[in-house]
Every structure is written in C-alpha cells, then in structure tokens.
Amino acid sequence: MINTLIANFALLTAFLFFFNALYGKHEADGAKPRRxxxxxxxxxxxxxxxxxxxxVRLDAHALLDxxxxxxxxxxxxxxxxxxxxxxxxxxxxxILMFGGVNDAxxxxxxSALVLAAGSGAMSGWLPRRPGRFWLYSIALCMLCTAITFSxxxxxxxxxxxxxxxxxxxxxxxxxxxxxxxxxxxxxLQLELRASxxxxxxxxxxxxSILQSASEVAIVAADLTGRVTLFNKGAEKLLGYDADDVxxxxxxxxxxxxxxxxxxxxxxxxxxxxxxxxxxSAFVQRMMYGSAEEQEWTIxxxxxxxxxxxxxxxHVLDSDGExxxxxxxxxxxxxxxxxxxKLKEANSLLQKLSLLDGLxxxxxxxxxxxxxxxxxxxxxxxxxxxxxxxxxFKKYNDAYGHQAGDDCLIQVAASTMACLRTGTDxxxxxxxxxxxxxxxxxxxxxxxAVAERIRNAVFNLxxxxxxxxxxxxxxxxxxxxxxxxxxxxxxxxIALADAALYEAKQSGRNRAIMAKTSAYRPSSL
Numbered sequence: 001m002i003n004t005l006i007a008n009f010a011l012l013t014a015f016l017f018f019f020n021a022l023y024g025k026h027e028a029d030g031a032k033p034r035r036x037x038x039x040x041x042x043x044x045x046x047x048x049x050x051x052x053x054x055x056v057r058l059d060a061h062a063l064l065d066x067x068x069x070x071x072x073x074x075x076x077x078x079x080x081x082x083x084x085x086x087x088x089x090x091x092x093x094x095i096l097m098f099g100g101v102n103d104a105x106x107x108x109x110x111s112a113l114v115l116a117a118g119s120g121a122m123s124g125w126l127p128r129r130p131g132r133f134w135l136y137s138i139a140l141c142m143l144c145t146a147i148t149f150s151x152x153x154x155x156x157x158x159x160x161x162x163x164x165x166x167x168x169x170x171x172x173x174x175x176x177x178x179x180x181x182x183x184x185x186x187x188l189q190l191e192l193r194a195s196x197x198x199x200x201x202x203x204x205x206x207x208s209i210l211q212s213a214s215e216v217a218i219v220a221a222d223l224t225g226r227v228t229l230f231n232k233g234a235e236k237l238l239g240y241d242a243d244d245v246x247x248x249x250x251x252x253x254x255x256x257x258x259x260x261x262x263x264x265x266x267x268x269x270x271x272x273x274x275x276x277x278x279x280s281a282f283v284q285r286m287m288y289g290s291a292e293e294q295e296w297t298i299x300x301x302x303x304x305x306x307x308x309x310x311x312x313x314h315v316l317d318s319d320g321e322x323x324x325x326x327x328x329x330x331x332x333x334x335x336x337x338x339x340x341k342l343k344e345a346n347s348l349l350q351k352l353s354l355l356d357g358l359x360x361x362x363x364x365x366x367x368x369x370x371x372x373x374x375x376x377x378x379x380x381x382x383x384x385x386x387x388x389x390x391x392f393k394k395y396n397d398a399y400g401h402q403a404g405d406d407c408l409i410q411v412a413a414s415t416m417a418c419l420r421t422g423t424d425x426x427x428x429x430x431x432x433x434x435x436x437x438x439x440x441x442x443x444x445x446x447x448a449v450a451e452r453i454r455n456a457v458f459n460l461x462x463x464x465x466x467x468x469x470x471x472x473x474x475x476x477x478x479x480x481x482x483x484x485x486x487x488x489x490x491x492x493i494a495l496a497d498a499a500l501y502e503a504k505q506s507g508r509n510r511a512i513m514a515k516t517s518a519y520r521p522s523s524l
Contacts, residue, residue: 004056009171011054012066015047016073016175020182023077024189037078038085044074045089052093064164068141069175071112072119076133076179080120087116104152111144130183134176142168217308217329220315228324237308237331239301298329307336356428358405359412367427367435368489374439375488382488383446385436386496387453387476390508392432394466407462407472408432414456418449435496443480443513450476450511458509473509475500480513 023040032040048070055065067090075083091109095101119137126133142165149157217237220229230242298308308329315324354366362370374382389395389411396404408428415426415434420441429435436453438446454474462472477500479492499514506512 004054006167008051008054008056008065009167009174011051012047012069012171012175013178015050016178016182019043019047019073020186024182024186032078034081037082040077041074041082041085042089044070044077044082045086048086048090049093049097052090052097064160066168066171067112068115068145068168069171071116072134072137072141072172073175073179075116075119075123075137076130079123080117083116083120083123084113087112107148107151111148115141115144130176130180134172134179138169138172138176141172215330218326219329220324220326222324223322229326234329237300237306237329238298295332296329306331306333308332356412359409359428361412361416362425362427364427364430367425367429367437370425370427370437371489371492374437375492377439379482381440381442381480381482382492383438383441383443383449383478383480384492384496385438385446385450385453385476385478385511386429386433386493386500387436387450387474387511388431388433388500390473390475390504391464391467395464395472398465410460410462411457411472411474414460415453418452418456420445420449424449441480443478446478446480447511447513450478454509454511469509475503475508476511477501477503478511478513 019040022043023036048067051065051067051070055067071083071086071090074086090112094108094112095105098105115137118140119133122133122136126136145164145168146157146161149161153160214233214236216231217234218229218231219227219234219238221227227245227248230240230245232242234240234245235242293309293311296308296310297305298310299305309332310327310329312325312327314322315326317323354362354369356363371384374380389407392404392407395407399407411434412426412428415436419426419436420438423439425437427435427437436449438449441449454476457472457474458469460472464470464472467473477496477498479495479499481488481492481495495514499512503510503512
C-alpha cells in the first residue's frame with residue numbers, strides 16, 4: 001500500500017509542475033479570468049481521475065489516494081467555483097470507475113463535496129494567508145477521510161488511518177510548499193517582466209526625449225573619454241554623425257592642456273601637446289570643466305564656431321561614483337547677437353539722453369556732468385564760456401520759429417568747429433544760450449576760443465533785421481580759475497554768467513573775461 005501511495009504522490013508532484021507550466025503566469029496575475037479558473041479546475045479534476053485510477057483498494061468499495069489534494073489545490077487556484085468543479089469530476093469518476101452508485105461511492109462523493117465547499121470557503125477567508133489555508137484544508141481533508149473510512153471500514157479504519165494521516169500530512173506539506181514556491185517564482189517572474197517592460201519603456205522614452213531635442217546637443221562620455229551618447233541635436237549643432245562618434249575614444253590629454261581646453265576657444269594647439277579636432281576638444285573640455293552652467297565658443301566639424309550655453313554634469317552610478325560626464329549645449333548665437341544689439345541700443349540711448357535733440361550737441365545734463373568731472377581734478381586750470389544769441393527773441397518774431405531752430409543748429413555747428421580737442425565740451429545750456437567747457441585752458445587761451453566762436457558765427461552772415469549789425473551775433477562771457485574740488489562749478493558758472501551780462505551791457509557782439517570780484521555767493 002505504501003509503495004502505491006508513494007507512486008500516487010509522485011504522479012501528483014509531476015502534475016503540479018505541469019500545471020504550473022500551463023497556468024503559472026495566470027496565478028501570479030491575482031484575479032484570474034473566469035475562463036482560466038474553469039480550465040484550471042477541469043485540469044485538476046482530470047488529474048484527480050488519474051490518481052483515482054492508480055489508487056489503493058482497501059476492499060471491494062473503499063479506495064485510498066490523493067484526490068483530495070487536487071480539490072484543495074483547485075480551491076487555492078480558483079476559489080469555491082474551481083473546488084466544486086474539481087469535486088464534480090471526482091464524484092463522477094468515483095461512481096463511474098468503481099462500481100457505480102453504492103454506499104461507498106455516495107459517501108466518498110459527499111466527502112469530496114464537503115472538502116470542496118470547505119476549502120473553497122477558506123480560500124476566500126484566508127486569501128493572503130496560504131499557510132493557514134493549507135493547514136485548515138488538510139485538517140478538514142483528514143477529518144472527512146476519517147469519517148468516510150470509519151463508516152465504510154469500521155474497526156479496520158484504525159489500522160489504515162494512522163499511516164495514511166502521516167502520508168497525507170507529508171503530502172500536504174510538500175504540495176503546499178510546491179505551490180508556495182511556484183507562486184513566489186511566478187510573482188518574481190511577473191515582476192521581472194514588468195521591470196523589463198518598464199525599463200524598455202523608460203529607455204524608449206529617454207531615447208525619444210534625447211533624440212527629439214533637435215535644438216539641444218547632448219553628449220556623454222565615460223571616464224576614458226569614449227563617447228557613449230550623441231543625440232540628433234549634437235549632430236545638428238556640431239556637424240558630426242552619431243554613428244561615427246559613439247564608441248570613438250577621444251585621446252586623453254595632459255592636465256596642462258586641459259587648462260587651455262577650459263578657455264573660450266576649444267580648438268587649440270600648444271607646445272608639447274598634440275593637435276586635436278573639434279570633437280576631441282569638446283569632449284576634453286567637458287571632462288575637465290566644472291559642473292556648472294557656462295558659455296563656450298564651440299567649433300563645428302567644418303571649422304565654423306558658435307556661442308553655446310553649456311551645462312556639464314557628472315554621471316554617477318548607484319553607489320554615487322563618477323562613471324562619466326554629460327554636457328547639454330544650446331546654440332545661443334542669436335541670443336548673443338540680440339544682447340549685442342541691446343547693448344548698442346542702450347549705448348545709443350545713453351548717448352541720446354546726453355544730447356540736445358535739436359542741435360545734436362551735448363545737452364544741459366551732459367554739460368553739468370562734464371563740468372562737475374572737470375572740477376574734481378584739483379589744482380588744474382579750467383575755463384568756461386557762456387554765450388547766447390543777441391536779440392534772439394526778435395529774430396524769432398521776425399523770421400519764425402523754424403528759422404530760429406535753423407539758426408541754433410548753425411550756431412552749434414560753428415561752435416563745435418572752434419573747439420580745441422576732444423576734451424572740450426560744447427553744450428546747449430538752455431534756449432538760445434550755450435556753454436563751452438575748456439579743461440586746462442588759461443584765460444588767454446579761453447578768450448581766443450571765445451573770439452573764434454564769435455567770429456565764426458558772425459561770418460555765417462545769418463540775416464537779422466533787428467540786429468544793429470544786420471546779421472546774427474553772439475555775446476560771450478569767459479571765466480577761468482584753478483579748481484580745488486567739488487563746488488567749483490557753481491563759482492565758475494557764476495563768473496561766466498556775470499561776464500556774459502557785462503558783454504550784453506557793453507553793446508553785445510563781444511567776449512568779456514570775468515573778474516574774480518564779480519563772484520557774489522549770495523547772488524547765486
């Protein structure tokens with residue numbers, strides 16, 4: 001009997017491996033489709049018939065085998081429905097294969113039905129506790145078998161049940177262990193496949209992102225300088241083909257050369273260092289550069305260069321060790337051009353803010369700045385000329401404001417032509433009044449400049465019917481003194497203004513040098 005039961009158990013073990021090969025992937029999926037549950041239950045039921053065929057006959061009607069374990073396995077696989085389907089196969093097989101309908105077949109069928117209902121119910125109560133499920137199901141199986149044998153065999157059951165219980169307990173432990181092993185293995189395989197699928201998806205997503213960034217050059221290299229990544233953007237910006245670059249070893253240059261690599265121009269030649277092409281220079285610069293955002297001038301394969309914003313970072317492994325380098329570069333040539341244009345526009349705006357809109361010479365703001373700066377040079381001689389157009393209001397009344405504007409423009413142009421050097425400043429001081437700053441000019445030189453300006457305007461011969469001279473003339477006040485620092489500009493302006501007033505009072509069309517005594521602080 002023992003040998004037959006062992007053979008019966010060997011068949012059971014072989015079937016479990018076969019069943020796992022068929023349905024293992026579904027068992028790891030959690031909730032199974034109804035179709036799979038039914039197919040699995042039928043498979044367990046058919047194999048239960050095989051076990052019954054190789055069962056041990058105790059008498060004409062009593063049989064001993066491991067069909068009960070098939071019912072428990074079916075309950076563990078598909079719950080109550082699967083257990084009942086497998087039990088139905090067992091019941092039909094017991095009746096058809098062993099003497100038809102009789103007391104033994106009916107009792108055995110009822111026992112199978114009770115085991116199916118009980119184990120099926122426990123599969124729902126203990127879904128996450130397979131150990132308890134198998135313990136309680138084996139106990140129920142032994143109870144049903146004990147009752148069945150006691151009814152059918154009477155006292156003989158006491159001789160059969162102890163070894164049967166031992167074999168059933170061992171069989172239950174082995175079967176539960178196998179199913180637990182299969183379940184764990186199937187779950188791990190499922191997780192592995194899911195991980196591989198996620199990895200492939202992430203890899204494809206990464207490649208899609210890298211390759212779709214057509215305006216961004218992404219280049220990576222390992223510690224040896226071998227290029228490991230070269231995306232479409234890098235092909236476009238640098239002019240290389242990825243197939244020719246990826247896997248290519250870049251010669252590792254000396255550290256001293258790396259300093260030059262970090263300079264603004266990546267292509268270079270240095271005494272004692274070998275020549276390197278644009279790609280080699282770029283990779284070397286990436287490897288030796290600091291991990292921060294920078295602006296580089298990058299050379300393409302055709303020798304042209306472009307300005308780029310580059311972010312270099314270290315590539316780390318899971319242990320935090322550096323295994324390579326990666327750079328992300330964008331062409332900022334247009335941005336740099338826009339910045340240059342903006343600088344030019346700001347510079348022009350700055351210049352325009354210091355120029356008189358009508359005459360094109362310096363305005364009052366620029367005049368004040370220049371005079372203040374000149375006064376800050378202590379111990380130097382500084383001269384100032386203030387002048388205005390004689391009878392200018394009458395000129396406007398006679399000829400109109402447009403003619404007056406034209407007159408101002410001509411006077412300004414003549415004044416500029418009379419200046420000594422680029423250090424002199426001529427400005428429209430206000431209305432028809434002008435000022436000329438002459439750094440380093442003594443009084444005699446300043447008077448000479450003033451006379452040149454007066455004569456230049458007089459020689460323009462701009463008609464002026466309300467002027468005694470018949471043409472436009474100027475009255476000029478000149479002041480000179482040695483600067484001592486801040487505050488001198490007010491003193492100099494007051495002196496020149498007093499001299500201008502004296503020129504007008506003296507008959508106009510003349511230049512007067514200021515007298516120091518003419519300065520009165522209270523009159524400012």
